Amino acid sequence: MSGEVEASTVEQQEMQDTVVSPEKTEEAKLKARYPHLGAKPGGSDLLRKRLQKGQKYFDSGDYNMAKAKMKNKQLPAAAAEKTEITGDHIPTPQDLPQRKQSLVASKLAV
Amino acid sequence: MMAGVGGGNDFQWCFSQVKGAIDEDVAEADIISTVEFNYSGELLATGDKGGRVVIFQREQESKNRLLSRGEYNVYSTFQSHEPEFDYLKSLEIEEKINKIRWLPQQNAAHFLLSANDKTIKLWKISERDKRAEGYNLKDEDGRLRDQFRITTLRVPVLMPMDLMVEASPRRIFANAHTYHINSISVNSDYETYLSADDLRINLWHLEITDRSFNIVDIKPANMEELTEVITAAECHPHQCNVFVYSSSKGTIRLCDMRAAALCDRHSKFFEEPEDPSSRSFFSEIISSISDVKFSHSGRYMMTRDYLSVKVWDLNMENRPVETYQVHEYLRSKLCSLYENDCIFDKFECCWNGSDSAIMTGSYNNFFRMFDRNTRRDITLEASRENSKPRAMLKPRKVCTGGKRKKDEISVDSLDFNKKILHTAWHPKENVIAVAATNNLYIFQDKIN
Numbered sequence: 001m002s003g004e005v006e007a008s009t010v011e012q013q014e015m016q017d018t019v020v021s022p023e024k025t026e027e028a029k030l031k032a033r034y035p036h037l038g039a040k041p042g043g044s045d046l047l048r049k050r051l052q053k054g055q056k057y058f059d060s061g062d063y064n065m066a067k068a069k070m071k072n073k074q075l076p077a078a079a080a081e082k083t084e085i086t087g088d089h090i091p092t093p094q095d096l097p098q099r100k101q102s103l104v105a106s107k108l109a110v
Numbered sequence: 111m112m113a114g115v116g117g118g119n120d121f122q123w124c125f126s127q128v129k130g131a132i133d134e135d136v137a138e139a140d141i142i143s144t145v146e147f148n149y150s151g152e153l154l155a156t157g158d159k160g161g162r163v164v165i166f167q168r169e170q171e172s173k174n175r176l177l178s179r180g181e182y183n184v185y186s187t188f189q190s191h192e193p194e195f196d197y198l199k200s201l202e203i204e205e206k207i208n209k210i211r212w213l214p215q216q217n218a219a220h221f222l223l224s225a226n227d228k229t230i231k232l233w234k235i236s237e238r239d240k241r242a243e244g245y246n247l248k249d250e251d252g253r254l255r256d257q258f259r260i261t262t263l264r265v266p267v268l269m270p271m272d273l274m275v276e277a278s279p280r281r282i283f284a285n286a287h288t289y290h291i292n293s294i295s296v297n298s299d300y301e302t303y304l305s306a307d308d309l310r311i312n313l314w315h316l317e318i319t320d321r322s323f324n325i326v327d328i329k330p331a332n333m334e335e336l337t338e339v340i341t342a343a344e345c346h347p348h349q350c351n352v353f354v355y356s357s358s359k360g361t362i363r364l365c366d367m368r369a370a371a372l373c374d375r376h377s378k379f380f381e382e383p384e385d386p387s388s389r390s391f392f393s394e395i396i397s398s399i400s401d402v403k404f405s406h407s408g409r410y411m412m413t414r415d416y417l418s419v420k421v422w423d424l425n426m427e428n429r430p431v432e433t434y435q436v437h438e439y440l441r442s443k444l445c446s447l448y449e450n451d452c453i454f455d456k457f458e459c460c461w462n463g464s465d466s467a468i469m470t471g472s473y474n475n476f477f478r479m480f481d482r483n484t485r486r487d488i489t490l491e492a493s494r495e496n497s498k499p500r501a502m503l504k505p506r507k508v509c510t511g512g513k514r515k516k517d518e519i520s521v522d523s524l525d526f527n528k529k530i531l532h533t534a535w536h537p538k539e540n541v542i543a544v545a546a547t548n549n550l551y552i553f554q555d556k557i558n
Contacts, residue, residue: 021388021390022442022444023388023393023441023444025442026390026392026441026443026444026445027390027391029445031391033445033449037391046395047336047337047339047358048333048336050308051289051290051308051309053290054204054227055201056199057195057200057201058200059200060197062200063195063202067193104139104160105162105187106140106162106164107130107131107133107140107548108130108142108158108164108184108550109164109184109187110131110184
């Protein structure tokens with residue numbers, strides 16, 4: 001009689017293990033897909049990847065070329081020029097053409 | 111029913127406004143990265159990935175519009191940060207605004223701090239509604255008058271003009287962070303503020319830009335030994351010597367700046383004990399705290415990890431006093447959430463003005479509110495489908511398995527690209543701002 005009771009509690013425990021821990025099921029799924037995944041996920045690899053976020057470029061020339069390509073996609077705003085400014089006239093702040101928008105204004109501010 | 115008290119289910123949340131474009135393809139630059147009300151709630155600031163700040167101002171309540179509270183309209187917008195290039199590391203420095211924090215208002219102008227990964231800027235936003243006319247030496251359009259033509263002397267007069275709101279950078283706090291800034295927090299002394307990156311926390315004086323004090327440094331001598339990073343930091347709302355910082359391991363450290371110049375040793379250490387048998391590959395990742403916020407009272411603090419929000423009593427370090435499940439149904443989806451990187455999403459959380467309710471975001475443009483007194487919670491959606499003026503928001507429900515009821519949505523149908531990471535609650539009223547990718551939603555409670 002007592003043997004049967006023991007067997008059923010062991011079964012219950014096993015059932016609990018699979019039912020109560022969806023995380024472990026998910027972990028098994030992940031390990032099945034990526035068998036070489038390290039045992040310590042929170043270790044330095046993950047953290048170092050986090051510390052070094054941001055796109056790496058070969059050098060500043062590479063960066064500026066990439067930026068220039070991006071800018072060509074956006075429409076530059078044409079600025080009205082006041083032609084009387086150059087020459088024998090000393091310009092005042094109001095005379096100078098408005099600074100060109102280097103980047104487009106936010107759509108939230110419409 | 112008292113106005114401004116309670117939250118969650120005591121009030122009916124209604125749509126008020128939505129800002130932003132209805133774009134099929136959302137430009138990266140338009141993604142909102144931070145939302146913050148100022149101390150009075152009159153101003154609402156947003157920052158985006160394109161480095162721009164937009165400030166909305168609440169219009170004055172007019173007598174004949176009793177049915178709705180004042181709406182928020184654009185007050186000022188400016189380019190806060192621009193992309194830069196770190197020549198030493200050949201890395202791009204994003205212009206994305208990570209955090210905006212307002213300073214308490216001390217005169218007619220408004221001040222805010224905005225931070226990208228490396229630089230913090232103090233912006234002054236001021237109004238100009240008068241201009242001087244009748245100068246002697248120059249014309250109205252600014253050109254110098256011919257001196258020989260000036261025969262009389264006149265006194266310039268101040269004339270009213272259309273309101274102009276100007277934003278100017280007053281201080282630039284640069285070159286103090288090797289790693290990426292995740293938090294800034296203004297101290298209650300209104301003189302200093304802290305900025306935190308992955309490994310260090312610095313204390314600044316608002317007037318001084320060429321110096322800052324390093325108060326926390328968790329960088330190990332050997333980077334191979336790195337086990338955790340700083341994820342968020344905040345100053346205590348009343349005690350100017352106290353601040354907290356959270357880690358990627360799910361712990362919070364409270365530090366007292368009176369104890370030592372370098373606060374590497376904490377005064378209090380908050381950690382919930384973990385059941386070792388339930389530990390899995392994902393445990394540490396989902397325990398990483400993405401946000402920490404003190405209650406307005408200063409007695410409690412709230413932390414957000416991937417699946418839950420926890421409220422901690424500052425007097426009890428060994429476990430939180432309250433835990434709220436945000437989207438527990440995701441626990442059985444962790445494998446795919448790890449593969450699509452969603453498991454690393456950093457959700458923020460916020461308190462209402464009276465600390466009786468808390469709010470945080472989720473996926474599918476859902477956001478959740480928890481009433482701490484009644485223990486009731488509600489799930490709402492920020493969607494243009496429910497955007498008629500003063501339309502009441504219908505509670506949403508996620509079906510976790512079995513038979514899906516009508517109006518429920520199944521876990522597999524959730525859109526994980528529609529994340530609500532940033533929300534803000536008006537400091538005094540039940541008005542909330544919810545950032546849904548490139549749109550800003552404003553909801554208010556229904557006025558009876």
